[in-house]
Amino acid sequence: MIRPAAKKYQPFPSIPLSNRQWPSRVLTQAPIWCSVDLRDGNQALAIPMSVEQKLEMFDSLVKVGFKEIEVGFPSASNTEFAFMRRLIEEKRIPADVTIQVLVQAREELIEKTVESLVGSRKAIIHLYNSTSPAQRNYVFGLDKPDIIQVATRGTQWIKDRLPKLSGTEVVFQYSPESFSGTEVEFSLEICEAVMAVWQPTPKNKIILNLPDTVEVAMCNVYADQIEWFISHLSNRDRAIISVHTHNDRGTGVAATELAMLAGAERVEGTLFGNGERTGNLDIVTVALNLYMHGIDPHLDFSDMNSVRAVYEQTTGMSVPARQPYAGELVFTAFSGSHQDAIKKGLSGWKKKNQGAIWDVPYLSLDPEDIGRKYREIIRVNSQSGKGGIAYLLENECGLMLPKGLQKNFGATANDFIDEKGREVKAEELRNYFWQMYVDLPTPTYSLVSFDAHRAGANTKCEAKLKIEASQREVELIGEGNGPIDAFTAALNKAITDRKLEICWHFQIAHFSEHSLGTGANSSAIAYIEINLDTSKSYWGAATDTNIELASIKAVISAINRAHS
Numbered sequence: 161m162i163r164p165a166a167k168k169y170q171p172f173p174s175i176p177l178s179n180r181q182w183p184s185r186v187l188t189q190a191p192i193w194c195s196v197d198l199r200d201g202n203q204a205l206a207i208p209m210s211v212e213q214k215l216e217m218f219d220s221l222v223k224v225g226f227k228e229i230e231v232g233f234p235s236a237s238n239t240e241f242a243f244m245r246r247l248i249e250e251k252r253i254p255a256d257v258t259i260q261v262l263v264q265a266r267e268e269l270i271e272k273t274v275e276s277l278v279g280s281r282k283a284i285i286h287l288y289n290s291t292s293p294a295q296r297n298y299v300f301g302l303d304k305p306d307i308i309q310v311a312t313r314g315t316q317w318i319k320d321r322l323p324k325l326s327g328t329e330v331v332f333q334y335s336p337e338s339f340s341g342t343e344v345e346f347s348l349e350i351c352e353a354v355m356a357v358w359q360p361t362p363k364n365k366i367i368l369n370l371p372d373t374v375e376v377a378m379c380n381v382y383a384d385q386i387e388w389f390i391s392h393l394s395n396r397d398r399a400i401i402s403v404h405t406h407n408d409r410g411t412g413v414a415a416t417e418l419a420m421l422a423g424a425e426r427v428e429g430t431l432f433g434n435g436e437r438t439g440n441l442d443i444v445t446v447a448l449n450l451y452m453h454g455i456d457p458h459l460d461f462s463d464m465n466s467v468r469a470v471y472e473q474t475t476g477m478s479v480p481a482r483q484p485y486a487g488e489l490v491f492t493a494f495s496g497s498h499q500d501a502i503k504k505g506l507s508g509w510k511k512k513n514q515g516a517i518w519d520v521p522y523l524s525l526d527p528e529d530i531g532r533k534y535r536e537i538i539r540v541n542s543q544s545g546k547g548g549i550a551y552l553l554e555n556e557c558g559l560m561l562p563k564g565l566q567k568n569f570g571a572t573a574n575d576f577i578d579e580k581g582r583e584v585k586a587e588e589l590r591n592y593f594w595q596m597y598v599d600l601p602t603p604t605y606s607l608v609s610f611d612a613h614r615a616g617a618n619t620k621c622e623a624k625l626k627i628e629a630s631q632r633e634v635e636l637i638g639e640g641n642g643p644i645d646a647f648t649a650a651l652n653k654a655i656t657d658r659k660l661e662i663c664w665h666f667q668i669a670h671f672s673e674h675s676l677g678t679g680a681n682s683s684a685i686a687y688i689e690i691n692l693d694t695s696k697s698y699w700g701a702a703t704d705t706n707i708e709l710a711s712i713k714a715v716i717s718a719i720n721r722a723h724s
């Protein structure tokens with residue numbers, strides 16, 4: 161890089177727009193969308209799509225709801241021409257979808273393009289030539305009047321051939337390519353010259369597409385260019401103003417949204433922003449940005465994963481993990497505080513009346529609306545906290561740890577995850593939980609038998625049990641208000657009588673349980689916390705098809721953990 165940068169680069173001049181309106185407007189409706197995946201997107205691929213791949217992509221675009229689709233550059237190659245013919249001859253174009261084709265202002269190319277359209281119901285013929293000073297000087301070596309002549313002559317050549325398309329409703333689109341790098345006065349002049357040749361009417365409008373071919377300025381400048389153009393255009397009622405942005409400065413989406421505020425009615429772009437260099441406008445993002453503000457985008461991304469799969473398969477491109485709305489990680493939180501807020505937000509939102517406005521923290525829209533699952537939201541690595549761990553255990557393994565145990569397990573689980581140095585899946589966490597609380601690898605005590613009964617309705621519960629401790633069996637009895645109480649009493653008495661090598665007494669501080677499935681044979685899990693008279697406390701957990709046994713085993717698990 162050089163210093164000072166101003167020796168080589170200059171700021172973009174501001175647009176002479178007084179009384180600009182766009183900053184105080186708000187968007188209230190979706191634009192007319194035109195997908196250019198099969199043309200601009202395809203032109204940018206190292207290996208362009210085959211006819212079969214183009215057909216698959218076309219069907220996917222139709223399914224999403226695009227009503228205008230630029231299907232190619234039929235004069236550019238045999239594949240492009242053949243694709244056009246298959247679309248038309250195999251009647252693959254739905255009645256409410258209009259195809260669009262691109263062509264340069266060269267007579268033989270226009271001839272071929274018109275030929276490719278014969279038999280189509282409705283088509284947009286899109287003519288372009290480049291207008292910026294850099295293109296005029298370096299590429300064409302032509303002055304402004306000659307550049308205007310290229311555009312008007314091309315328009316006339318298309319007009320002359322309309323009789324060949326007598327069965328086709330033809331809409332004409334003109335793009336002053338590199339519009340954003342062109343003097344606004346010249347863009348206007350050339351577009352008005354083209355209109356003078358084509359003679360659009362309010363009923364049969366021309367589409368004036370004003371491309372941000374290379375993003376050369378901040379997006380507010382592009383909005384100014386669009387507003388300036390619209391406010392100076394004669395016969396405004398005879399033109400649809402369309403925008404076509406690229407993403408060189410990383411603001412293609414912003415440029416489009418501001419251009420819509422400035423009056424653009426139509427938007428060209430591609431799925432996920434595939435296109436030359438840094439890409440075209442990502443239509444998915446603009447559409448879902450509208451959606452998350454309550455505006456119907458008239459495009460349906462309910463099955464985002466399928467749209468993405470077709471895109472990846474046909475283009476060979478991949479959608480980055482952080483791509484807005486569509487990326488693998490965009491609804492995922494690893495950070496503990498985010499997980500906690502999402503968990504609370506989701507459960508709070510679900511408790512509201514059906515149809516409540518979406519206001520869950522960290523999630524710009526409900527992932528389920530675009531076919532994403534809540535289970536993707538919370539994933540666990542060393543940045544996560546006990547909340548995320550508990551969420552995963554509950555949602556994917558059906559384990560509803562009580563608050564205290566979440567904290568207790570969270571601390572050791574964090575070390576376990578940290579040591580792994582990667583994301584940890586729910587199954588791994590469950591196994592680790594089992595090893596720590598349910599199936600301890602070397603327990604000192606284990607239950608051999610347990611029986612609890614009451615002699616009468618108003619009598620205490622009597623427990624008789626056998627415990628194996630260091631390879632010897634010890635028989636114990638105790639009395640209490642219920643089986644756990646009687647078991648606790650039996651153990652504490654055995655500790656006092658020194659029948660067990662334990663040097664503290666304990667009380668039950670927490671007991672909860674839940675089933676681990678449905679059906680008569682499903683087991684239950686019990687969670688127990690014991691407080692020792694040394695003022696320490698320990699958690700244990702155990703499963704059994706008999707809930708009473710699960711709780712007793714959970715007490716033994718806690719004792720083993722305290723003893724180890």
Ligand code: KIV
Pocket residue numbers: 200262288335337338369371372373374404406
């Ligand atoms: O980016 C561009 O300017 C284009 C035109 C052909 C519209 O793709």
Ligand code: ZN
Pocket residue numbers: 200371373404406440
């Ligand atoms: Zn483009």
